[in-house]
Amino acid sequence: MEQLLFAGGTIVAGVFGCVAWFWGSNWVLDGLYPPRGVDAGRNILRANMIRPWLFIGPAVLFLSLYLVYPVVNSAWRSLLDADSRAFVGLDNYRWLMGDVKFRESIFNNMLWLLVVPAASTFFGLLAAQVTDRIRWGNAAKSFIFMPMAISFVGAGVIWKFIYDYRAEGQEQIGLLNAIWTSLGHPPETWLTLPFWNNFFLMAVLIWIQTGFAMVILSAALRGIPEETIEAAILDGANPWQLFFKIKVPQIWGTIAVVWTTITIVVLKVFDIVFVMTNGQWGTQVLANLMYDWMFRGAPDYGRGSAIAIVIMALVTPIMIWNIRNARREML
Amino acid sequence: MSAIAGTKARLVWVVNLAALALVLLWTIPTFGLLVSSFRDRDQIANSGWWRASMSSEATSFVRAGTAADQAQEGELWVTAGNVLTEGQNLSAWGTNSRDPAAYAPGDVAELKDGQALSVAEDGTYRLTSPTEFTDQRGMRIFLTTTAPPKFTTGNYARVIGAEGLGQAFINTFTVTIPATIIPILIAAFAAYALAWMEFPGRALLIAGVVGLLVVPLQLALIPLLKFHNEIGLGKGYMGIWLAHTGFGLPLAIYLLRNYMVGLPREIIESARVDGATEFQIFRRIILPLSFPALASFAIFQFLWVWNDLLVATVFLGNRKEQLVMTGVLRELLGSRGGDWEILAASAFISIAVPLIVFFAMQKYLVRGLLAGSVKGG
Numbered sequence: 001m002e003q004l005l006f007a008g009g010t011i012v013a014g015v016f017g018c019v020a021w022f023w024g025s026n027w028v029l030d031g032l033y034p035p036r037g038v039d040a041g042r043n044i045l046r047a048n049m050i051r052p053w054l055f056i057g058p059a060v061l062f063l064s065l066y067l068v069y070p071v072v073n074s075a076w077r078s079l080l081d082a083d084s085r086a087f088v089g090l091d092n093y094r095w096l097m098g099d100v101k102f103r104e105s106i107f108n109n110m111l112w113l114l115v116v117p118a119a120s121t122f123f124g125l126l127a128a129q130v131t132d133r134i135r136w137g138n139a140a141k142s143f144i145f146m147p148m149a150i151s152f153v154g155a156g157v158i159w160k161f162i163y164d165y166r167a168e169g170q171e172q173i174g175l176l177n178a179i180w181t182s183l184g185h186p187p188e189t190w191l192t193l194p195f196w197n198n199f200f201l202m203a204v205l206i207w208i209q210t211g212f213a214m215v216i217l218s219a220a221l222r223g224i225p226e227e228t229i230e231a232a233i234l235d236g237a238n239p240w241q242l243f244f245k246i247k248v249p250q251i252w253g254t255i256a257v258v259w260t261t262i263t264i265v266v267l268k269v270f271d272i273v274f275v276m277t278n279g280q281w282g283t284q285v286l287a288n289l290m291y292d293w294m295f296r297g298a299p300d301y302g303r304g305s306a307i308a309i310v311i312m313a314l315v316t317p318i319m320i321w322n323i324r325n326a327r328r329e330m331l
Numbered sequence: 332m333s334a335i336a337g338t339k340a341r342l343v344w345v346v347n348l349a350a351l352a353l354v355l356l357w358t359i360p361t362f363g364l365l366v367s368s369f370r371d372r373d374q375i376a377n378s379g380w381w382r383a384s385m386s387s388e389a390t391s392f393v394r395a396g397t398a399a400d401q402a403q404e405g406e407l408w409v410t411a412g413n414v415l416t417e418g419q420n421l422s423a424w425g426t427n428s429r430d431p432a433a434y435a436p437g438d439v440a441e442l443k444d445g446q447a448l449s450v451a452e453d454g455t456y457r458l459t460s461p462t463e464f465t466d467q468r469g470m471r472i473f474l475t476t477t478a479p480p481k482f483t484t485g486n487y488a489r490v491i492g493a494e495g496l497g498q499a500f501i502n503t504f505t506v507t508i509p510a511t512i513i514p515i516l517i518a519a520f521a522a523y524a525l526a527w528m529e530f531p532g533r534a535l536l537i538a539g540v541v542g543l544l545v546v547p548l549q550l551a552l553i554p555l556l557k558f559h560n561e562i563g564l565g566k567g568y569m570g571i572w573l574a575h576t577g578f579g580l581p582l583a584i585y586l587l588r589n590y591m592v593g594l595p596r597e598i599i600e601s602a603r604v605d606g607a608t609e610f611q612i613f614r615r616i617i618l619p620l621s622f623p624a625l626a627s628f629a630i631f632q633f634l635w636v637w638n639d640l641l642v643a644t645v646f647l648g649n650r651k652e653q654l655v656m657t658g659v660l661r662e663l664l665g666s667r668g669g670d671w672e673i674l675a676a677s678a679f680i681s682i683a684v685p686l687i688v689f690f691a692m693q694k695y696l697v698r699g700l701l702a703g704s705v706k707g708g
Binding site: 003004006007010011014015018019022023026030048049051052053055056058059060062063065066067068069070071073074077123126127130131133134136137140142143144145146147148149150151152153154156157158159160161162164171172173174175178207210211212215216219239264267268270271274275287290291294295301304305308309311312315318319320322323326327 | 342343346347349350351353354357358359360361363364367375376377378379380381501502504505508509512513516517518520521523524525528529530533534536537538539540541542543544545546547548549550551552553554555558568569572573574576577578580581584608609610613634637638639640641644645657660661664671674675677678681682685686688689690693696697700701
């Protein structure tokens, strides 16, 4: 109870503080350069040069402190030793190159990158296409979209239950093993199955991301001009041709956006692996490996930061692509 | 024409079935856990949730009474009692682990040395022997029992109290609400400046915001934790609120700016001509008109903070009473990996609020997504 009051107090203080800052600083500015009197024109000009910075000041402060500074700081730390005391140059990166777990993580991350965005986009496109054509489409969309609201940890529990294993002879309570054994196979411990266990983890993320892909792609599909589709139908296109040759090419841009967005999620994937296998049995990924080095046992900030910088490097091409797109849109 | 109509009718069927298949695939995992969270502990362990509405069958054994329990009836020594607990029905029984269902209820089993055992349908058994029993441990009676479906809310009561989920629920709220509201305020002002004020460096700032959208959080953990320690904030709510504010800002600014740029120029210009100050324009015109965008960001940030595990693990303490719900759930997965009734109920408590928010505010969520905005952990 006490802490809810504390939280409430913080909200009030935060809101009040923000408003006080914006209102107060504007008031001070108007006091310094009153928009009237002999110098009105010059004052307004000056005030207008300063005012934007009052508005974006707090945001810029937060962004630099909580996002820009950490990137720079991590880059620096990755060149230092475990306690961030001595400079070791590129030693951490050299160590990474030779580390078995790091190679495994890179390999798995690449696997995730190949499978998850592709599968999510595919299922999203399929879901968008079918739900747009049925009467209960909106309800269907809601259900497919729903996993988006579920936390990765919650999803981990949900799927671990599906993959649950009971020894042979006992009744299987995991859905997958129940289906598998009813087909006459012995039950499997899916999450320890070498190589394939990665795919069982990926299924969780695909399950979560498909709804997102569906929502965006569905809007894009509906945005295709009626005339194009009518013309194609009149020319005798069958439904498959209509979809793959007319509709899909028209929404390539949107597909690219969906794809890259999911790619970023994949590069940062952490919670799912963390709670379901914790990187054991050959399922390690970069983000979880980094967590291991930073917070488990004796922390090694140098190695942890080096892994973080690798993740950052993988994200950077998408970042540049996004900025270029945004700039093009603004012009 | 009729050929086209024919294909069309068939296609409608295919499309409906495909949609149904997708919906089932996407809801069954969650539904299974929901059903399980209401089932009795033993039943979860003995049968799949898809059989929740059927009687569940279980095999077990109990021990008959020992020599101390026997009574003499004429020439026979007799041990008697009941093997069933409440709610169980006996469907078969046996005396040997190799054939635990050898006898039907009511049968009499002839055992060695002239002993005989009978178990009736109501569970009463009668073990007789011509000589006195000397066993210190009673003989094993194997049972195949069925129990009617049993649903309970006890799992929920248990996890909220004993497993600490009630406290975690409050903690999660404490983290989420300020971490949702504060970034909105800061971002709204910044977005207005970036959308409607002319100043050198504006384009650069916008590009910077777009770039920061994708910065992996992982980079920020150690530097910020050190920073918080240096300024005396340490681990705690204030630290996590500030961290979430920082991490949420790029998306907030980006979303709100995109929306505000689309507001009609005439309204703002005419207000300026009428002598309104920028602050008045912001408060009286921009804020009310931007409500949809504010709502969509609020939902994003709420879901993101509520569902977050990484930031909470790093910026909050790790004692049991300090954990947020995702943290408790993770602990339970480790310590009680097989207790599905606990895991299921806990998972449902933690995803209930996001699901309610999701279904109630879906419209804004979709609108926010379509504004071209996205953020992944």
